[in-house]
Amino acid sequence: MALPKLHKLELQIMETLWNRGACSVREIQEAFPEKDRPAFTTVQTTVYRLETKKAIRNTKRIGKANIFEAAISRDTAQSRLIDELLSLLGGTTKPVMSHLVKSGKLTMEDVKEAQQELRRLARKEKAK
Numbered sequence: 763m764a765l766p767k768l769h770k771l772e773l774q775i776m777e778t779l780w781n782r783g784a785c786s787v788r789e790i791q792e793a794f795p796e797k798d799r800p801a802f803t804t805v806q807t808t809v810y811r812l813e814t815k816k817a818i819r820n821t822k823r824i825g826k827a828n829i830f831e832a833a834i835s836r837d838t839a840q841s842r843l844i845d846e847l848l849s850l851l852g853g854t855t856k857p858v859m860s861h862l863v864k865s866g867k868l869t870m871e872d873v874k875e876a877q878q879e880l881r882r883l884a885r886k887e888k889a890k
Contacts (some may be wrong), residue, residue, distance in 0.1 A: 765834070765842040766815035771800065771808050776839060779832040786827040826843060 768776065778793040779785060785793070791805040800808075809830060812818045819833045851857050862868035 763786055765838060766812075767818045767842070767846070768812075768815075768817060768839055771804070772812055772815075772817070773843075775808055775812060775833075776817065776832060776836075779830065780836045784829050784831040786824070786829055788827065790830075820840065824836065 774794070775790055778790050782789070782793065787806045787809050788802065790809065791799060791802050794800060794805075809818065813820060813830070817832070817834050817839075818830045820828050821831050822829045847858065848855065859868070862872075
């Protein structure tokens with residue numbers, strides 16, 4: 763199954779479901795900061811689009827409210843976004859890495875973690 767492409771509001775809704783677990787549309791809407799809160803109908807429409815994309819699923823109904831939960835993990839959604847970004851950059855990671863270094867967002871701890879992951883991948887390849 764292809765991973766769904768998620769837009770900003772969809773990702774914000776997914777973030778609520780990942781953090782809080784199963785929620786109604788009203789609970790999702792109320793999770794937004796009051797000054798930036800989208801209309802209930804906007805959240806409702808977006809939730810149903812996410813359901814169509816199979817990013818969330820309806821788990822039960824309580825009274826008139828449907829309860830939804832994330833059907834894809836945060837890691838899955840992040841991987842899709844990163845793959846899209848790299849695709850826009852011609853598949854190379856250098857612009858991303860350069861930006862992270864220049865902006866100070868890449869820490870030495872991040873570099874060490876990346877080195878460990880690269881070593882693990884190298885060992886896996888060697889074992890094949």
